[in-house]
Each structure stands twice: as structure tokens, then as C-alpha cells.
Amino acid sequence: MSDVHVVEPILVMKNVSKSFGAVVALADGSIELYPGEAHALLGENGAGKSTLVKIIAGVYQADGGVYTYDGKARNFRGPHDSQEAGIAVIYQEPTLFDDLNVAENIYLGRQPLTIGRTINRREMRRQARVIFEQLGVDIDPNRKAKGLSVADQQMVEIAKALSKDARVVVMDEPTAALSPEEVKRLFTVVANLRERGVAILFISHRLEEVFEICQRVTIMRDGAFVRTDLIGDLTIDQIVRSMVGRELGLLFPKTDIAEGNEVLRVERLTREGTFYDISFSVHAGEIVGLSGLVGSGRTEVARAIFGVDKYDVGAVYINGEKLKGGSPLRAMHAGIGFVPEDRRQQGLVMDYGIDHNVALASLRKLSRGLFLFRWAEDKLAADWAVRLHLKYGRLSDEANTLSGGNQQKVVLAKWLAGQPKLIIVDEPTRGIDVGTKSEVHRIIDELAQSGVAVLMISSELPEVLGMADRVLVMREGRLAATINRSDATQESVMMAATGQV
Amino acid sequence: MPLVGNNTSTTSPDETLLSAEKQHWSFSGRSLFRWESALVLFFVFDLVYGGTSSPDFFSRNTIFFAGINFGLIAIMALPEMLIITTGEIDLSVAAMLGLACSSFGYLFEHHVEVFLAMFLTLCVGAVGGALNGFLVTQLGLPSIAVTIGTLTMFRGLAEVILGTNEVSGFGGPWTDAGTNAIPGTPFAWAFGIFVVLALIYGAVLHFTSTGRSIFAIGLQEEAAFFSGIRVKRIKFNLYLISGIVCAFVGLLYTYETNTARYDAGTGLELNVVAIVLFGGISIFGGRGTMLGVFLSVIVVGIFDQILSNNNVSSQEQSIVFGVLLLASVILPNAGRGYRAVRKRIGSKWPRSQSLNENAAAISDL
Known part of the structure; x- marks a missing residue:
């Protein structure tokens, strides 16, 4: 370890910033990567990690600050530029071309050629095989990318990076969808890459993994750099406190209350190819967490309940009455509210006023006879703005002028205005700064207290564990486990989600 | 403005952001540039230009002929306005006018x-209209392709029905309505009908839940759908109504000219779209006002009349429409683009003390 710091850093970011309109995604991104190190980048969702990574990759261009790579100041115009320069980013879910074979995916756009300028397939396969051997993984370069496991797809991406002589490899939550054996293999590969002098930027929510493979760690919070340390100098406690900026307990203001009548009952709900045989119920005043890995079918179940998608078999009951599917409006009238995962596309009409957005699901109710007047919308919006402590300029301002957390409050207000019996929240605090996050949690808790049934989908385990009375865990489209609050731990939920029960 | 920036000791990014935002609004102002005000200026220009180019400009005749020549386009602009506000388009309006002409002529001929x-x-x-609506909403085809298709189809059908015949001699009280002014006013019936319909359309667009839904669909269709708005039904109904209104305009056209021909109103769809866009309805959907379209009708209708009075050829008039179409896509967006740039400059993150501390922390490593 001691010799690592003698060499020059390969990549340096200093005070890099990036905003989107009024929303500041990154205020102060600072990091140094040295050849041969595995460097962890930690922070809560919304801390600015992915923005930082996208600037590194050239997907975004920094508004300010310094970005040097290989000793030169850089401002990559696009991912192509950064790849040329030797930076590879492995995303959580790689995007390979399904119908091309593995070797073709690796050498896409720069295939080795024969003398006659045609693609030299044999050479391409040979080179691919060599790389896989170096990595110590066994993937047939000849097979189609379609049907490869996520782990193998990542390996193909890593092979692609190596074939381009990448000197920096960024891994954005690579282990989120992997089984323990696959994680082990990935770590061997990471060690392998380090030996070759590659710098690895490793993003993960699993701290034990960070301790296992990383040498240094950089922590971010609220879009800003907090600290960089040698991993051995920190305890898990210190890391968490740096990430969260406060004691974790305060984040989840969960009140225990007695559960009421059954509000939602889902029976054997099945949608071919997405989820199968899902049965569960949610009671008044209860918060049920729906957990599982990304892609396990959680959001799809919620969409089917709300009528966005159709389902093939099964039934949904609200207060004992069967809900005919396939129409959000019907679901709404039955008393369901749905705060969707994608706030910017599905939750809000971003370019519409705050007042219009709050009123959007209550238009009929706000109408006087045939007519709907703006003052009615304003009154409703003003009422909810006060109740939810919304921070805004004017109610007529467009929703895109708000910060992420306040946008989410607008989405919540839109549904709460309709006094739902059941509210489904899908990733309610994704991309929200920590301060507002606990406010959103408080709102959800208050809702449950007032007798609303809450179904909460979340990828953040602490959120699920902190908020939910019961945790349903999905795996590969099926309900893998139901865990009560008292038995729910990071381990028990992760085990169920990855099939290690 | 409550709840903002009252906590100065701990400036979370959230609060800093909002106070920056607030400042920005206060100096750039929201109504810096309203398209409707520009249209009023255009109207003044019309009057000055008309008055100086012809001594007979300020007369009942000008108003009447402007109304009769432009009223039909104006009426078709109303359903078009709603459709464009949802982010779709209907290019088959004038072809529907022709098909209605043909159908009516054929039926009249057959007693x-x-x-x-x-x-x-x-x-x-x-x-x-239902066919357009079905293809766009149920099959999810792009409306520009669908309505170019039905444009050709309607016009073709019109020719099949009536051939190159001209039916005329409709007679009856309706002919008067087509060619005379509303009694006691200088306004053509077509214009009068436009005004009444415009009031209804304006009310629907700005003062009903349907209008709110239309804007929401145009701005962010998916979010509208997730809010329980029946996106498909609304779009379908708009196309349906557009078909009916355009057929009605076909009847008016027949009585105005006292002839029914298959090629009635050929090419008018572009004038209709131009009027709507010049009225400040965004081609991308979700923005615009009835007032803007109303002013646009007045401004362009009078201008068109001035050009006719001055014997400007129809080819040259079509150049004017072309320029109008381009200007109306560019100008309102230019205003918004300007605001967006101001916003970007206004919201640069202020450098805080902690940044320097962090820089120090890094160099310590």
C-alpha cells in the first residue's frame, strides 16, 4: 500500500459542479484516483455520485471545477471521447446488443480486419478468449449476448474495457444484482485489474464489500465532497455518519400503531414474463415494504395494481371490492394513489405550475359545474404546500423549479388531495437530499397514522427496514418471503432477495 | 412567499437553491415577453399598413370580406388548436372540408x-375524425403520418364521390347565410360563427378540467396518464370533433361559393396550422392560449385582406404564410430560449466556504 501514493494520480477532479436548470446535482465533486487502487465512492442516493460518474464518463460536461485525466485537463464531449482516452464505465445493468455474439459486442466498431478489409472473426474470437483467460472467467465468445446473466454481461463489459486498454474502470453498483459467488468472481477480477495498474472506482451500498476490496474511500453528501480516507482509518460507524450527516435513527420516524381493516388484497396476480402468483394484503395504518433487487418485478406489480399495465391472472380488491384493472382512473376512484418511481416523467408534469400539478388528480372534484377556475386549484395547492412544508417561490412556478425533494412533496400532495385509502410509493426518496428525505418519511408515517394503507417499494434497505411494518421480498418475479418488522434485518432481506434462504 | 430562506444559519443545498431561484425570478420577471402582446403590435401594424396602402381600408367591406375569406380557416383553427396543444396534429382538416363538400353535393344532386x-x-x-382518432390513439401511430394519409384519402374519396362535376344551385335561405353579413353588422356569418365557437373553445381550454388535461397531456403525456387522465379518450374526442367541425365548414364553404367541388379548400390545412402556431400554440404541445389564436386570426385575416386588396398574387400570399409559419415556430421559442439562458446564468451554484475546506482536505491526503 505504501508505494501507491508515490505515483501521480491518473484522474483528478477538484470542485467539479453541475446543475440542471435550477437543480444542483453536484456542488463540489472532488476525487483522486491512483493507478492500481480500488477506490470506493460512497454516499446516499442523491449525494451526487452518479452525476460525478457521468462527468467522468463524458455523459455530462462539468459547469465548473477542474477535471484532469492522465495529466491533462479534460472536458469530454461524450462517452466516446472518454472511452478513447481509456475510461470505462460498467453500469449496474450493462447494455449489450442482444443479437450480437460476445466477441462482436467486445469489439463493436473496431473489429480486427483481414487483409481484404473484412472482419477477421477468428482473430476477434481469439483476442476475446485471451482476455477472458486473463480475467479468469469462462464465457464463450461465440455465444449471443442474449440470455447472459447480469454478472456475465458485466464481465463482457470489463473485457471490452480491457480490450481498449482502459486505465480507469468505474463500476456503478456492480454487485447489486449478483449472487455471492458472482460477487466473489467479480472481486477476483478487480484484484486482477489492480495488478495491471488499472484504477478502479467502485460504487456500492454494501459497506462490507468496500472494506473487502477497496484501499481508499471517498464519501459524498448532498452533492458535495465530505472526506477521502484510507479504508483502514475508518469504522463503519464513521462512514455512515459521514454519509448521512446525522444519526441514522432520526431518519425514520416510525410510529407503531395498531393496524386496521384490510384495505388492499392482491390475489394470485400474474403477468406473464414479469411476475407470477403474487398474493398479499395491506391494512389501514400499515406500511408494507416491497423489497427485492432491481428488476425483480416490484414496480411492475405496483403498476398492475394501479391499472397502468394489465395483468393476466389474479385479482385486486380494495376494501373487499374487486377492482377492475387496466385504468388508472378506476384505481384512483377506488381510492388508490400512486407515487411512481420516475418523478420527472410519470410523477409530475415538469413544465406545468405547482398548483396545476397538485390539482391534476382532483380536477373533477375542483370543478364548479362545468367550469374549473384557477383559484380553486390555488387554494388546494396552497393548503397542501403548508401542510407538507413545501419550499417554493410562487404556486404558479413550474414544478421543475423545485428541488427533487420538494417535487416529491408535490407528487404526494397531488394524491393526498384525493384522500386515498391506499397509497403506493415507488422509490419515494430516490434522488432526494437527506434533509428532505426524512421529511418525506415523516409524511408517509403520518399518513399511516391517519389510517391510510401504504405500500412502499424501495431499493434502499435502511428505508425499508426503518419504515415498514412488514417486508415483502420479491425475487425474479415471485414473492420470495414475508418478513415481520421484528425479524427484518439487512441480512434476512438480502438473503431472500438473492435466493440464499 | 413563506417558508423560504428564513433559516440562515444552516444553508442546506435545498435552501440555497431556492433563494437563488427566488432572486432569479425577481430580476428577470416572468411576463417579460408575452406572445399575445406581440400579436397586438402586429394588429396595430395591420391597421397602419392597411390604412396607408388603401383609402377604402377602414370600411365595412374590408371587415366583411376579411370575415368571409378567412372565417372558414379560422373555424378550422379551433379544433386544430386543441389537437396541437395535446402535442398531436391534424393535417386532414382541409381534405375533410373537401370530402364534406363532395358528400353534400352528391346528396343534393340525388335529391x-x-x-x-x-x-x-x-x-x-x-x-x-373517428378514423384519425382511432389510428392515433388505439394503434399509437404518429399523428403527422396518420393525418397526411387521411388527407390524401379524404381528398381521393371526395373525387370518387363527385368526380370532376360541379354541383351548384343550392338556393334556399342558407345561401344568404353563406354570402351575406349578419343583419345589422358588417360581419360575415362565418366570422360570427367563429367568434361564438372561439368563446366556447376558450372556455373549454382555460376553464374546464378537460382543458387542464389537454395542457397536461401536451406537456407530459405519461405523467398525465399516471394522474388518472384518460389520454386516449381525450385525444380521440378531439379528432372526432375536428372531423365534425371541418365537415361543418365544408357546408359553409358550399353555401359561400354556391358550388360543391371535390377540390374545395385544397391546401388550406397549412394555413390552419400556420394560424394556430402564429397564435402562440407551441408545436411541441402544452403551451398557448385561445386569446393568442383569436388575435392571430384577426391579424392574419386582415393582413391577408390587405394583400388581396393590393392585388398581391396568391403565390406571393403563400410566401407570406410560409414566413408566418416559420416565424411562429421560431419567435415564441426564442422568448423561451432567452428565459432558459437567463435561468442558467442566474442559478450558478454560489461558491461556499466548505468548498475551500474540502480542497484543503484533499491536498492534505
Whole structure:
């Protein structure tokens, strides 16, 4: 370890910033990567990690600050530029071309050629095989990318990076969808890459993994750099406190209350190819967490309940009455509210006023006879703005002028205005700064207290564990486990989600 | 403005952001540039230009002929306005006018009772509009392709029905309505009908839940759908109504000219779209006002009349429409683009003390 710091850093970011309109995604991104190190980048969702990574990759261009790579100041115009320069980013879910074979995916756009300028397939396969051997993984370069496991797809991406002589490899939550054996293999590969002098930027929510493979760690919070340390100098406690900026307990203001009548009952709900045989119920005043890995079918179940998608078999009951599917409006009238995962596309009409957005699901109710007047919308919006402590300029301002957390409050207000019996929240605090996050949690808790049934989908385990009375865990489209609050731990939920029960 | 920036000791990014935002609004102002005000200026320009170019400009005749020449386009602009506000388009409006003309002429020729013939013609409009609506909402095809297709199809059908015949001699009280002014006013009936419909359309767009839904669909269709708005039904209905209104305009056209021909109103769809866009309705959907479209009708209608009075050829007039179409896509967006740039400059993150501390922390490593 001691010799690592003698060499020059390969990549340096200093005070890099990036905003989107009024929303500041990154205020102060600072990091140094040295050849041969595995460097962890930690922070809560919304801390600015992915923005930082996208600037590194050239997907975004920094508004300010310094970005040097290989000793030169850089401002990559696009991912192509950064790849040329030797930076590879492995995303959580790689995007390979399904119908091309593995070797073709690796050498896409720069295939080795024969003398006659045609693609030299044999050479391409040979080179691919060599790389896989170096990595110590066994993937047939000849097979189609379609049907490869996520782990193998990542390996193909890593092979692609190596074939381009990448000197920096960024891994954005690579282990989120992997089984323990696959994680082990990935770590061997990471060690392998380090030996070759590659710098690895490793993003993960699993701290034990960070301790296992990383040498240094950089922590971010609220879009800003907090600290960089040698991993051995920190305890898990210190890391968490740096990430969260406060004691974790305060984040989840969960009140225990007695559960009421059954509000939602889902029976054997099945949608071919997405989820199968899902049965569960949610009671008044209860918060049920729906957990599982990304892609396990959680959001799809919620969409089917709300009528966005159709389902093939099964039934949904609200207060004992069967809900005919396939129409959000019907679901709404039955008393369901749905705060969707994608706030910017599905939750809000971003370019519409705050007042219009709050009123959007209550238009009929706000109408006087045939007519709907703006003052009615304003009154409703003003009422909810006060109740939810919304921070805004004017109610007529467009929703895109708000910060992420306040946008989410607008989405919540839109549904709460309709006094739902059941509210489904899908990733309610994704991309929200920590301060507002606990406010959103408080709102959800208050809702449950007032007798609303809450179904909460979340990828953040602490959120699920902190908020939910019961945790349903999905795996590969099926309900893998139901865990009560008292038995729910990071381990028990992760085990169920990855099939290690 | 409550709840903002009252906590100065701990400036979370959230609060800093909002106070920056607040400042920005206060100096750039929201109504810096309203398209409607520009249209009023255009109107003044019309009057000055008209008055100086012809001594007879300020007369009943100008108003009447402007109304009769432009009223039909203006009426078709109303359903078009709603459709464009949802982010779609209907290019088959003028072809539907032609098909309605043909159908009515054919029925009249075959001695179908006039009221029944009118009713059946409106039904043809409804079927045509429903076809557009079905293709766009149920099959999810892009409306520009669908309505170019039905444009050709409606016009073709019109020719099949009537051939190159001209039917005329409609007679009856309706002819007067087509060619005379509303008694006691200088306004053509077509213009009068436009004004009444514009009031209704304006009310629907700005003062009903349907209007709110239309804007929401145009701005962010998916979010509208997730809020329980029946996106498909609304779009379908708009196309349906567009078909009926255009068939109605076909009837008006027939009585105005006292002839029914298959090529009635050929090419008018572009004028209709131009009027709507010049009225400040965004081609991308979700923005615009009835007032803007109303002013646009007045401004362009009068301008068109001035050009006719001055014997400007129709080819040259079409150049004017072309320029109008381009200007109306560029100008309102230019205003918004300017605001967006101001916003970007205004919201640069202020450098805080902690940044320097962090820099120090890094160099310590």
C-alpha cells in the first residue's frame, strides 16, 4: 500500500459542479484516483455520485471545477471521447446488443480486419478468449449476448474495457444484482485489474464489500465532497455518519400503531414474463415494504395494481371490492394513489405550475359545474404546500423549479388531495437530499397514522427496514418471503432477495 | 412567499437553491415577453399598413370580406388548436372540408332532403375524425403520418364521390347565410360563427378540467396518464370533433361559393396550422392560449385582406404564410430560449466556504 501514493494520480477532479436548470446535482465533486487502487465512492442516493460518474464518463460536461485525466485537463464531449482516452464505465445493468455474439459486442466498431478489409472473426474470437483467460472467467465468445446473466454481461463489459486498454474502470453498483459467488468472481477480477495498474472506482451500498476490496474511500453528501480516507482509518460507524450527516435513527420516524381493516388484497396476480402468483394484503395504518433487487418485478406489480399495465391472472380488491384493472382512473376512484418511481416523467408534469400539478388528480372534484377556475386549484395547492412544508417561490412556478425533494412533496400532495385509502410509493426518496428525505418519511408515517394503507417499494434497505411494518421480498418475479418488522434485518432481506434462504 | 430562506444559519443545498431561484425570478420577471402582446403590435401594424396602402381600408367591406375569406380557416383553427396543444396534429382538416363538400353535393344532386343531407355530411365528418382518432390513439401511430394519409384519402374519396362535376344551385335561405353579413353588422356569418365557437373553445381550454388535461397531456403525456387522465379518450374526442367541425365548414364553404367541388379548400390545412402556431400554440404541445389564436386570426385575416386588396398574387400570399409559419415556430421559442439562458446564468451554484475546506482536505491526503 505504501508505494501507491508515490505515483501521480491518473484522474483528478477538484470542485467539479453541475446543475440542471435550477437543480444542483453536484456542488463540489472532488476525487483522486491512483493507478492500481480500488477506490470506493460512497454516499446516499442523491449525494451526487452518479452525476460525478457521468462527468467522468463524458455523459455530462462539468459547469465548473477542474477535471484532469492522465495529466491533462479534460472536458469530454461524450462517452466516446472518454472511452478513447481509456475510461470505462460498467453500469449496474450493462447494455449489450442482444443479437450480437460476445466477441462482436467486445469489439463493436473496431473489429480486427483481414487483409481484404473484412472482419477477421477468428482473430476477434481469439483476442476475446485471451482476455477472458486473463480475467479468469469462462464465457464463450461465440455465444449471443442474449440470455447472459447480469454478472456475465458485466464481465463482457470489463473485457471490452480491457480490450481498449482502459486505465480507469468505474463500476456503478456492480454487485447489486449478483449472487455471492458472482460477487466473489467479480472481486477476483478487480484484484486482477489492480495488478495491471488499472484504477478502479467502485460504487456500492454494501459497506462490507468496500472494506473487502477497496484501499481508499471517498464519501459524498448532498452533492458535495465530505472526506477521502484510507479504508483502514475508518469504522463503519464513521462512514455512515459521514454519509448521512446525522444519526441514522432520526431518519425514520416510525410510529407503531395498531393496524386496521384490510384495505388492499392482491390475489394470485400474474403477468406473464414479469411476475407470477403474487398474493398479499395491506391494512389501514400499515406500511408494507416491497423489497427485492432491481428488476425483480416490484414496480411492475405496483403498476398492475394501479391499472397502468394489465395483468393476466389474479385479482385486486380494495376494501373487499374487486377492482377492475387496466385504468388508472378506476384505481384512483377506488381510492388508490400512486407515487411512481420516475418523478420527472410519470410523477409530475415538469413544465406545468405547482398548483396545476397538485390539482391534476382532483380536477373533477375542483370543478364548479362545468367550469374549473384557477383559484380553486390555488387554494388546494396552497393548503397542501403548508401542510407538507413545501419550499417554493410562487404556486404558479413550474414544478421543475423545485428541488427533487420538494417535487416529491408535490407528487404526494397531488394524491393526498384525493384522500386515498391506499397509497403506493415507488422509490419515494430516490434522488432526494437527506434533509428532505426524512421529511418525506415523516409524511408517509403520518399518513399511516391517519389510517391510510401504504405500500412502499424501495431499493434502499435502511428505508425499508426503518419504515415498514412488514417486508415483502420479491425475487425474479415471485414473492420470495414475508418478513415481520421484528425479524427484518439487512441480512434476512438480502438473503431472500438473492435466493440464499 | 413563506417558508423560504428564513433559516440562515444552516444553508442546506435545498435552501440555497431556492433563494437563488427566488432572486432569479425577481430580476428577470416572468411576463417579460408575452406572445399575445406581440400579436397586438402586429394588429396595430395591420391597421397602419392597411390604412396607408388603401383609402377604402377602414370600411365595412374590408371587415366583411376579411370575415368571409378567412372565417372558414379560422373555424378550422379551433379544433386544430386543441389537437396541437395535446402535442398531436391534424393535417386532414382541409381534405375533410373537401370530402364534406363532395358528400353534400352528391346528396343534393340525388335529391336528398337538405337537412338530412347536412346531417349525413356531418356524420361523414364524424366518421373521418373517428378514423384519425382511432389510428392515433388505439394503434399509437404518429399523428403527422396518420393525418397526411387521411388527407390524401379524404381528398381521393371526395373525387370518387363527385368526380370532376360541379354541383351548384343550392338556393334556399342558407345561401344568404353563406354570402351575406349578419343583419345589422358588417360581419360575415362565418366570422360570427367563429367568434361564438372561439368563446366556447376558450372556455373549454382555460376553464374546464378537460382543458387542464389537454395542457397536461401536451406537456407530459405519461405523467398525465399516471394522474388518472384518460389520454386516449381525450385525444380521440378531439379528432372526432375536428372531423365534425371541418365537415361543418365544408357546408359553409358550399353555401359561400354556391358550388360543391371535390377540390374545395385544397391546401388550406397549412394555413390552419400556420394560424394556430402564429397564435402562440407551441408545436411541441402544452403551451398557448385561445386569446393568442383569436388575435392571430384577426391579424392574419386582415393582413391577408390587405394583400388581396393590393392585388398581391396568391403565390406571393403563400410566401407570406410560409414566413408566418416559420416565424411562429421560431419567435415564441426564442422568448423561451432567452428565459432558459437567463435561468442558467442566474442559478450558478454560489461558491461556499466548505468548498475551500474540502480542497484543503484533499491536498492534505
